[in-house]
Amino acid sequence: MSIVLDKPDTAGGERGPELSSLGLTMYRFSAWLKSPRPYLMLIGFAIVLGFWYLAVEVLQLPRFESMPGLTEVFREWFSKDPIYGLSIYTPEYYTHIGISLRRIAYAFLLATVLGVPLGLFLGWSKTFREFVFPLFEVLRPIPILAWVPLAIIMFSGSESPVIFLTFLASFFATTLNTMLGVESIDESYSRAASCLGASRWQVFKHVVIPGAMPYIFTGLQISIGVAWFSLVAGEMVSGQFGLGYLINTSYMMIEYPKIIIGMITLGIVGFATSAMVRAAGDYMMQWRVRELALVD
Amino acid sequence: MAGVAEQATAREQDASEIVVTSVFKSYGAGPFAKEVVRDCSFTIESNKLTVMIGPSGCGKSTLIQLIAGFELPDSGSITMNAAPITGPGKDRLVLFQESALFPWMTTYDNIMYGPRARGEDTKESADLAEFLLTKVGLEAFRDKYPTQLSGGMQRRAELARAMINKPEVMILDEPFRGLDHMSKELMWEYYAKLYEEDRNTNFFVTTDIDEAIFLADRLLIMTNLPTSTRAVIEIDIPRPRTIEAVADSSRANEIKKEVMTLLHEEAMKSFSGGSKAAADFLDAYSKRVD
Numbered sequence: 001m002s003i004v005l006d007k008p009d010t011a012g013g014e015r016g017p018e019l020s021s022l023g024l025t026m027y028r029f030s031a032w033l034k035s036p037r038p039y040l041m042l043i044g045f046a047i048v049l050g051f052w053y054l055a056v057e058v059l060q061l062p063r064f065e066s067m068p069g070l071t072e073v074f075r076e077w078f079s080k081d082p083i084y085g086l087s088i089y090t091p092e093y094y095t096h097i098g099i100s101l102r103r104i105a106y107a108f109l110l111a112t113v114l115g116v117p118l119g120l121f122l123g124w125s126k127t128f129r130e131f132v133f134p135l136f137e138v139l140r141p142i143p144i145l146a147w148v149p150l151a152i153i154m155f156s157g158s159e160s161p162v163i164f165l166t167f168l169a170s171f172f173a174t175t176l177n178t179m180l181g182v183e184s185i186d187e188s189y190s191r192a193a194s195c196l197g198a199s200r201w202q203v204f205k206h207v208v209i210p211g212a213m214p215y216i217f218t219g220l221q222i223s224i225g226v227a228w229f230s231l232v233a234g235e236m237v238s239g240q241f242g243l244g245y246l247i248n249t250s251y252m253m254i255e256y257p258k259i260i261i262g263m264i265t266l267g268i269v270g271f272a273t274s275a276m277v278r279a280a281g282d283y284m285m286q287w288r289v290r291e292l293a294l295v296d
Numbered sequence: 297m298a299g300v301a302e303q304a305t306a307r308e309q310d311a312s313e314i315v316v317t318s319v320f321k322s323y324g325a326g327p328f329a330k331e332v333v334r335d336c337s338f339t340i341e342s343n344k345l346t347v348m349i350g351p352s353g354c355g356k357s358t359l360i361q362l363i364a365g366f367e368l369p370d371s372g373s374i375t376m377n378a379a380p381i382t383g384p385g386k387d388r389l390v391l392f393q394e395s396a397l398f399p400w401m402t403t404y405d406n407i408m409y410g411p412r413a414r415g416e417d418t419k420e421s422a423d424l425a426e427f428l429l430t431k432v433g434l435e436a437f438r439d440k441y442p443t444q445l446s447g448g449m450q451r452r453a454e455l456a457r458a459m460i461n462k463p464e465v466m467i468l469d470e471p472f473r474g475l476d477h478m479s480k481e482l483m484w485e486y487y488a489k490l491y492e493e494d495r496n497t498n499f500f501v502t503t504d505i506d507e508a509i510f511l512a513d514r515l516l517i518m519t520n521l522p523t524s525t526r527a528v529i530e531i532d533i534p535r536p537r538t539i540e541a542v543a544d545s546s547r548a549n550e551i552k553k554e555v556m557t558l559l560h561e562e563a564m565k566s567f568s569g570g571s572k573a574a575a576d577f578l579d580a581y582s583k584r585v586d
Contacts (some may be wrong), residue, residue, distance in 0.1 A: 186394070188393075191366055191392070191396070195385075198409075207398065211400070285400070287441040287443070
């Protein structure tokens with residue numbers, strides 16, 4: 001859970017103006033613990049897990065017959081000697097996670113490095129936008145799955161098609177949000193800057209980039225989400241190893257508990273990566289964190 | 297005698313007079329064109345505080361864009377010290393309606409933005425920034441971000457950000473709009489004091505009659521759309537001015553009545569949207585109320 005990043009709901013207590021970031025983090029953490037939020041969260045999890053347990057193992061509802069049960073999955077997941085050969089004690093589990101993470105990292109970084117500048121220029125230069133944006137808008141709605149055959153034809157091996165598919169989805173989300181970010185900047189900021197003697201390039205550096213930053217990071221959050229989405233799609237069709245591959249092969253081999261382990265792992269790892277993106281955003285936009293902290 | 301002549305020339309050079317001559321400005325093209333400014337002429341005299349007042353939505357902001365150089369007139373001319381205005385420049389600084397402090401910079405960095413952008417990040421600039429911070433009473437908020445400041449503080453920070461560049465002309469577009477009444481009056485007194493200290497050329501746009509009369513040396517009253525100059529009134533209330541003194545001044549009340557009559561007529565035109573029937577109705581209605 002993003003304990004560190006969440007704002008406390010209980011706004012009581014002293015908040016000195018010069019709190020160090022560690023002090024602030026500790027303060028927020030203890031406020032979070034004192035608030036009802038962590039307990040509500042636990043209740044939420046308990047309800048879903050409880051339903052799963054009841055539906056499969058106790059009531060044995062129709063449609064749930066062949067689904068692996070809660071206890072079966074967790075016993076397998078935390079077993080030192082797993083029946084289907086996959087648990088937190090087997091290195092294979094971490095190979096899958098590691099390989100998926102590596103693909104995400106390549107695709108996400110590439111999408112950010114290319115998408116953010118492209119989005120900035122699209123938002124900034126009207127001429128450039130007229131060239132590129134219509135093309136962009138035609139390519140963007142094509143579902144990632146439709147790119148699969150082309151990706152396999154274009155890229156050799158099993159690794160690069162998956163990375164390419166993951167990259168594509170991320171890239172569109174990042175670029176589009178960055179462009180919207182630039183468009184959202186109030187014109188009075190750039191006018192104020194040019195009034196104060198800033199050149200066009202300085203306006204870009206000092207107004208356009210920081211002004212678009214909140215949207216860029218919203219875009220990156222979406223981007224990392226769709227990256228996981230298309231990664232799994234890619235891994236299911238092509239590629240070896242990875243969590244999507246794990247889920248798909250477990251299905252083929254009728255090793256159902258592994259499907260659930262793969263899914264839960266995807267959820268946790270996906271959440272962790274998006275929390276990292278958010279933390280990076282908060283770190284780079286101190287002004288915004290403070291702005292929001294004032295509101296609560 | 298020679299001394300006097302010299303002084304006169306020095307004053308002439310120091311003078312920063314803006315002359316607007318028969319300016320026309322429309323937005324949109326062809327059948328959708330909307331004329332915003334029509335045959336508008338006025339002068340912003342040097343070393344005076346000129347206030348422009350007019351019905352809201354009457355194109356005052358357009359005139360500011362033109363004088364600031366963000367846009368060019370369709371026809372007519374705008375000159376500063378006899379040279380035509382072709383683009384924005386640090387000699388004419390604009391304070392916008394909404395705060396345009398950069399939210400991603402601290403108060404100090406905002407104030408230092410002008411000098412830094414022009415590559416003048418010197419000891420002198422830094423000292424001046426510190427001096428201005430104290431002058432606008434924000435030294436304790438030096439390292440705060442704009443959203444951590446109150447509305448009045450933001451306006452003062454913005455004044456400091458403009459003043460550090462020593463502009464020849466300060467252009468203020470309804471700068472105190474949105475402040476509550478008390479902060480507004482405090483800002484009037486504060487701003488009038490700043491102006492009375494150095495008497496630079498100031499051009500102030502507002503829709504608030506009290507504000508206009510309290511601040512102005514010269515008051516330009518604008519017509520409804522398309523905008524032109526309706527009347528110019530010299531406000532001969534002695535300086536330094538205080539809220540109480542102006543409130544008690546019978547001269548101020550006379551001027552206020554005069555301004556209100558003129559503005560009422562213009563506002564009426566805008567309200568009735570040019571319809572003769574609506575105008576007649578409003579006219580009859582206002583007589584009935586009187």
